[in-house]
Amino acid sequence: MSPASDGGLSRGRIWQVSLLSTLLIVATLVAASVQASRLFEESLRPDLRAKAETLAETVALQFHRAADLGIPVTRLGAADAYLDDAAAGHEELRYIGFASPEGRLLYASRELKTRPESFFDRVKQAHGQEESRGLARLEGALDLAHPVESRGRVIGQLHLGIDAGYVEQRLQEIHTDILITLFVTALVTIEVLMALMGLLVVRPLRLLHRLLALGSAGDFTRQARLRLHDEATRALAAAARLVRVLNARHAALTERAARARRGGRLTEAVEQALAALGARFRFGDPKAPAALEEPETGDLRLPLFIYLFGSELSRSFWPLYVKRLYQPGPFFSESFMVALPMSLWVTAMVLCTPLGGRLLNTRGSRVALLAGMVPSAFGLALTGQSSSLTELFLWRIVTAGGYGIVTATALLHVARTSKQRHGARSMGVFVGASTAASVCGTAIGGILADRIGYGATFGVAAGLVCLSMVLVGLLTPDSGPREAAEHRPVAAYLGILKRGRVLLFILLAAMPVRLVLTGFLFFLTPLRLHELGFSEAAIGRLMMGSFIATVLATPVVSLLADRYGWHRGMMLAGGGSSGLGVLLFASAEGSWPLLASVLLVGLGQALATTPLLASVPPLFAEECVGFGLDALLSVFRIIERVGSLAGPLLAAALLGASGFVRCAHAIGAGMLVLTAGLAAYLFVRSLPSSTPSPKAP
Amino acid sequence: MSLFFKLGAATAAILCFSIALIVLLNYAKFETTLGELQRSRLRVLALDAKASTEAAIDLGLALPAARDAQQILTRVSAMDPDIRGVVILDRRGTVLFQSGLHATTHLPGSARERAVWFEEAAAARDGTWNRTDSTALLVGAPILNPFSQPVGFVLIAYDRRALDARAGVFLHTFARQALWPLACGFTLVCALMWGLLKPLGQRFQAMEKTFRGMEGPAHAAPADEDVRAFDARYQEASQALARAEQSLEGT
Structure with missing residues (x-):
């Protein structure tokens, strides 16, 4: 076996191991879920019957009283209306009817009256072959027959139609959660096994190849x-x-x-x-x-995935959690206080980002990562225990500081280890881990919060961060201290910011997309969905749809943009899609329109952000030469983060002033207007220039 | 530890974790659905007791003077052995009528808390109120006088242990049932890992043997080109060192 030629073999083996194991695990989980469905139905059926019997007994009591007072059951005036009232408010109940001892239907609730007369005949026939005492199955309903007695004789029979679909409906909810779990498990399995195969098989093979190559020389x-x-x-x-x-x-x-x-x-x-x-x-x-x-990009994949997974668990319910701790005060509105920690997060993250680089340079990658993960774990655990907004803000800042250090270290590690070859693929380690974690964390976080509560979910998040710390200790080789990178002059940043056309482009193209992401998707969406009665699990599912749309669309968008040069068109389409998505969300109420709107927003994110950086060098060739592409991209990133910071605060201000619908209309329409502005800007830039622009240094 | 063991253990751990998550999700959903159904059933009883009590004070009697109230509570209480007690409270949270041995001693909450419940129930839009604590499921309905003013509160306390026991049975049964797919999945995962990783491990072992063979003076040339090139250079270096050592010994 040639270590040199074994790269291809091991990649094939990695895929075989990862995919086949994932399929096996998913098949096992499906088998367990099928068993759960059966048990669920079997276990709930007696309770459904008990509920119907209780209702039957209380309804029977009224007929019994009337009979005791000497009123013939055939002459009860408002019995139909009474049965209507009795059936109302019980979602598992389809109808109630009262039949004479001879089996003639005397009174019926509205639903039963709408059925053909033959229906009640079939009910009687079904009771002839009833599956258990007093209970017969018929056309998607279970008919419970309950005798009504007075003075020792049967005066009639109540029929209650129990919706056989009630249990199925409940099961459908759990099935959706289980499908999400299967999806997340599949992603986690692939991530973990790919990382382990890389560590246990590919890495030794690569080292062996290097040792042989060096020895041969x-x-x-x-x-x-x-x-x-x-x-x-x-x-x-x-x-x-x-x-x-x-x-x-x-x-x-x-x-x-x-x-x-x-x-x-x-x-x-x-x-x-x-x-x-x-x-x-x-x-x-x-x-x-x-x-x-030599430190490799893949070393970080597993710990980074687990860390980001933990950090993203609260994504779908974060505003709801903050809202729960809010106490009305004289100075700030509820929506502002709910939005504030999201902006604090971005601020703390941005402020701590340079610390990641410094720690990486002075202490090496392992120490830098752990230095970020420790505060994150503490912050997450204590966020879940917060009893006031002050505590919550404090722990959120601590968590965000750690997050800033970890992500900065990870990005720098990837950048350093992918210098020579495969730059884009190596950066994919970071992007892949963060998007997979966003999808998994958002969905599972919502389900966990729905089932075990917010505090315990934050505990799970902290546990995952601790696990990532263990993995960093075990798997990540220390890169060791390095010479600090050349410091970029602030003057270059200021010089770029002074260029109106650059600033205008950033304000029209980069910032609105981030505003929609943090202000609309992260802040407004969970609040609105909760207001519409969605559970945390359902909110997580819907939001996950947006991330999946982004994940799936990104490679297609980048391929098309590169192949056909559609960068500008894609950015405009992205802005339009985001704006329309927000507008649709404002007026949508059912699950499908809401899903469609968040999918549009997710698609818009992919369309608008993927070609953005690639379009910078051709648009600003002069600035690239004068200030350097790195400085230009850094300014882009900084202003993007300003957009992330301002998004929730702006949305909160609009929400407080005008309510959800108008707020969403303002954001959606604003996005469309800015996109139109971007189109005009790009059109003007595409015209041949008549006056020379000021020279860059 | 072999590659098979390491990767097999990781996959098995993911499998066990996922099954545990499925069991937990189903258990939590069952518990919620069971609680909802039970609350809905108790709601029927609370509304029945409320209607009967309102009928008893329909002629203008004050609630404490309602003669049938005790009978009503006894009847409702008898409808389920797990009902810990049924009480009628006035707006201050004082117990006016009660049924069930533990109605007063085990009734959750202080009089002040119950007065707050009364206010909440009076303001409830669907005409009923409910709360769940660690020991009981509480469902109540306000009693209105003929002028539609709330004058009292029927409160049913259902033993939470009965629900927990049912949910516990579900959990145990499901966990037992899930062991089968888990065992099958585990075996298949192990077989898959064995099938995929054992040949890989054997090839690594063959490489190890080749490298160990290079330590001796006479060995067959490795089949692989890279290893052969390394071997040639290694032997060259070894012989050069040996020559240098010999010449140094000669001095």
């Missing part, structure tokens, strides 16, 4: 530091032992030669032999060999 200076023991690392260790033995022999030889030289016994022939050896081969210090490993 006469370089025996490097040694692998082996921590995990399995077949792959043992093969690597066997190869490394050969190198170690050579190095030990060379070290012994050098020492003896030095002694001989000091004693004046070293002949010229030996000196020449040693010099020739040194010229042909390079040997390392056996006590402190140079490391064979």
Whole structure:
């Protein structure tokens, strides 16, 4: 087996292991879910019957009283209306009817009256072959027959139609949650197994290949530091032992030669032999060999995924959680206080971002990551225990600070380890982990909050962050301190900001998209859905739809934009899609229109953001030359984050002033207007310039 | 530890975690649905007791003077053995009538709390009020006088332990049933991992053997080109070192 050629083989094996295991796990979960459905129905059926019997007894009591007072049951004036009232408000009940002892239907609730007369005949027939005492199955309903007695004789029979679909309806809700769980499990399984296969198989193979390549070139200076023991690392260790033995022999030889030289016994022939050896081969210090490993992008994939998964768990219910702690005060409105922590999050994250870079430079990647993860874990755990908004804000800032450090470290780590080749693919590690975590975290977080409560869900989030810390300790090789990168001059940033056309483009293209994301999707959407009666789980499901739309659309958008040069058109389409999505959401009430609107917003995000950065160099070639592309992109990022920060506050102000519908109308219409402005801007920029623009430095 | 063991253990852990999550979700949903059904059933009883009591004070009697109230409570209380008690409270939360041995001793909440419940029930839009604490499921309905003013409050306390026991049975049964797919899934995952990873492990073992073979002076040339190139260079370096060592020994 050739380590050199085994890259392809191991990639195929990675996919085989990941996909087949995922399929097996999903199949197992489906089997368990089918069992759960059966048990669910079996277990609830007696309770449905008990409920119907209780209702039958209370209704029967009125007929019984009337009969006791000597009123014939055939002459009860308002009995139909009474049965209507009795049936109302019981969602599992379809109808109530009262029949004479001979089986003639005397009174019926509205629903039963709308049915053909033959229906009641079929009810009577069904009771002839009833499956259990007094209960017969008929046309999607279970008919419960309850005798009504007075003075020891049967005066009639009540018939209550129990909706057989009630249990199925309840099961449908749990099935949706289970489908989400299956989807998330599949994603998690693929992420975990891909990362483990990378660590356990691909990495040793790559190291072995490097060791063989160096050795073939006469370089025996490097040694692998082996921590995990399995077949792959043992093969690597066997190869490394050969190198170690050579190095030990060379070290012994050098020492003896030095002694001989000091004693004046070293002949010229030996000196020449040693010099020739040194010229042909390079040997390392056996006590402190140079490391064979180089930090790799994939090292971070699993811990980063788990960390972001934990951090995203509260996405779908965060505004609802803040709202619960809100106490009316004299200064700030509820919507402002609910939006404030989201803006504080962005602020704390931005402020702590440079710390990530500094820690990475001075202490290495492992320490930098742990330095961010520890406050995040504490922050999440204590956020769940907060009893006031002040506490909540404090712990949110602590969590966000850690988040800023971790994401900055991860991005810098990826940037450093992907310098030579596959830059885009390496960046995909970060993007892939964060989008998969967003999808999984949003959906599962909503379900968990619905079932186990907010506090416990934050506890789970903190637990996941702790798990990511363990994984960082186990799996991430320390990159070690490095020279700090060249400091970018603030003057360049200011210079870029002074350029009106750049600033206008950022304000029209980059900032509105972030405003919609944080102000609408993260802030307004959960509040509105909760107001419409959606549970936390359902909110998580709907919001997940938006992330999935973004995840699925992003590669297609980037492919089409690159292939056909549709960058500008895509940005405009994205702005339009986001605006329309928000407008549709404002007037939608049912699940499907709401889903369609968040899908439009998610699609808009992918359309607007994917081609944005790629369109910067052609649009601002002069600024790129003058200030550098890095500085230009940094200014983009900073202003984007200002948009993220302002989004919830702006939405809160509009919500407080005009209510949800007008607020959403304002955001949606604003987005469309800004997109029209962007179209006009791009049109003007596409015209041949008559006056030269001021020169960049 | 082998590759098979490591990856198999990780996959099995994910499988167990996912099954546990499915069990937990179903349990939580069952518990919620059961609670909803039970509340809805108690609501029927509370509305029945309310209607009967209102009929008893229809002629203008004050609520404490309603003669049939005790009978009504006893009848409602007898409809389910898990009903801990049924009480009629006045607007201050004082118990006027009660049924069930534990009605007063085990009735949750202080008089002040119950007075707050009264206010909440009087303001309830659907005519009933409910609350769940760690020991009881409470469902109530306001009693209105002939002028539609709330004068009292029927409160049914249902033993929460009965619901917990039912949910517990569901959990145990489902957990037991889920063991089968779990066992099958586990076995299949192990078989899959064995099938996919064992050959990979064996190939790594063959490589290890090749590298160990290179330590000896005489060995067959490795089949693989990269390993052969490394072997040649390694032997060259080893021989060069040996020559240098010999020449140094000669001095």
